[in-house]
Amino acid sequence: MEKSLLVLCLILFFTYSYVSANYYPPKALVSTVSKNTILPIFTFTLNTNQEFFIHIGGPYLVRKCNDGLPRPIVPCGSPVCALTRRVTPHQCSLPSNKIINGVCACQATAFEPFQRICNSDQFTYGDLSISSLNPISPSVTINNVYYLCIPQPFLVDFPPGVFGLAGLAPTALATWNQLTRPRLGLEKKFALCLPSDENPLKKGAIYFGGGPYKLRNIDARSMLSYTRLITNPRKLNNYFLGLKGISVNGNRILFAPNAFAFDRNGDGGVTLSTIFPFTMLRSDIYRVFTEAFSQATSGIPRVSSTTPFEFCLSTTTNFQVPRIDLELADGVIWKLSPANAMKKVSDDVACLAFVNGGDAAAQAVMIGIHQMENTLVEFDVGRSAFGFSSSLGLVSASCGDFQTRP
Structure with missing residues (x-):
């Protein structure tokens, strides 16, 4: 009996060693x-x-x-x-x-x-x-x-x-x-x-x-804020967030009631994409948002639009970008850095890095690549949570500073 038990233990040991060395990081x-x-x-x-x-x-x-x-x-x-x-x-x-x-x-x-x-x-x-x-x-x-x-x-x-x-x-x-x-x-x-x-x-x-x-020398999990991931039974292939509002310079924009909600067909809502270069807003949301941003930048000269952007500013004089905050579920705030809010298109022109998705946009808001760049985002599907950091540039770091080798 003891001999059989010893053999079994040895088998389990070598099996575990094999799995650990080859499969269990x-x-x-x-x-x-x-x-x-x-x-x-x-x-x-x-x-x-x-x-x-x-x-x-x-x-x-x-x-x-x-x-x-x-x-x-x-x-x-x-x-x-x-x-x-x-x-x-x-x-x-x-x-x-x-x-x-x-x-x-x-x-x-x-x-x-x-x-x-x-x-x-x-x-x-x-x-x-x-x-x-x-x-x-x-x-x-x-x-x-x-x-x-x-x-x-x-x-x-x-x-x-x-x-x-x-x-x-x-x-x-x-x-x-x-x-x-x-x-x-x-x-x-x-x-x-x-x-x-x-x-x-x-x-x-x-x-x-x-x-x-x-x-570098920190675990960036400490930098993450979390909000809920929302399930849309009609759009199973997308991650959705609960967006309660958008603010410019601390002033919350007044949108239509339920502007960010799903409709009966599962359209609407706020999702994320690694396809679209810039955040897309449905037309009704885009118009109100850009009007608020225009008022906040009234002292900065406007310049001609540059495809795909409609709102561009001169960066030569008095250029200071107003803060854009996304208020997510549970009161969590995603603060967009100037680098994520604007796109520099020339030495003296920067454009608001949000685009008009049209009246028939499938989603109310599609958060695009530019707004996620140089930011750590975590999709914790097991807990139905989405984590995000501030821009790494604010701590003098970049995505290239993460450890990717043992």
Whole structure:
């Protein structure tokens, strides 16, 4: 009996050692983030050298598959295939499944947001590796990660080296959810710091599974304020925030009642995007907001608009940007720094970095890339919470100062 127990303990020990060395990082999974100069996209690295576009509204991982090799089949009647149907991008129709070698193989659909096209192909699975902050195991391989395998011409206009699209939506098949499996001991969350400088040497960071988010000598989790993530049952692929109001120079703007609320079709609300370069406001909100901003900058000369902006100012004299605050649920305030509120378009012109989304905009507010740059944001899906820091520039730091190596 004692001998059998000893053998069992040894088996468990070696099994645990194998899992620890290869799969169990005590810290987060991590990658550097690069800002592309061709398209307004950010990428991070999987499988050592494959760049994936960060799309927080994408329901799953999408990979280019141009080698013609057979892939493992996800059966049509499986729970995984049913999940793909539930989160098919609303811009696309449900695909028809196919018979491969006599087996019904699950087909799924991805929406390419720049060409605005839908493409369907085989949903399959394989192994992925990503860096870890664990010095014992600086690279972690995760088996049987589900992804949509799409050949060209999908993503054909993406820059060279971009291998696919990493969907980070609040869905069961999202990339973050598959990388933070229970056996890894990681939390159901991911964090982003998007670099603001187009210099390719300037990098950001993405973390999967929690912190610490080491920014020089501090853990940047201490810098985060939190608000609730709101579920919209009609838009399962998006993260929504509760926005109560917007202030300019401390003066709260008077909007129409329920201006930021969902309507009966699930439209409206306030969401975030790594697709849109600048925050989009529905026309009724945009008009009131820019009028308040115009009054607050009445002493600064206006200049001609520059696409896509409508409100631009001269920076040559008396240029001081009024403070813009987003009042979120529970009274939490997201204070936008001047660098996040304005976009410098020339040596002597800066424009308000908010754009008119039109009367029929799907959301009341779509918080875009520029407003999130050089800011640490955390999507704590397990707790339905969204965390955000102030601009790192206010503490003389940048996204490139985060630790991304053991």
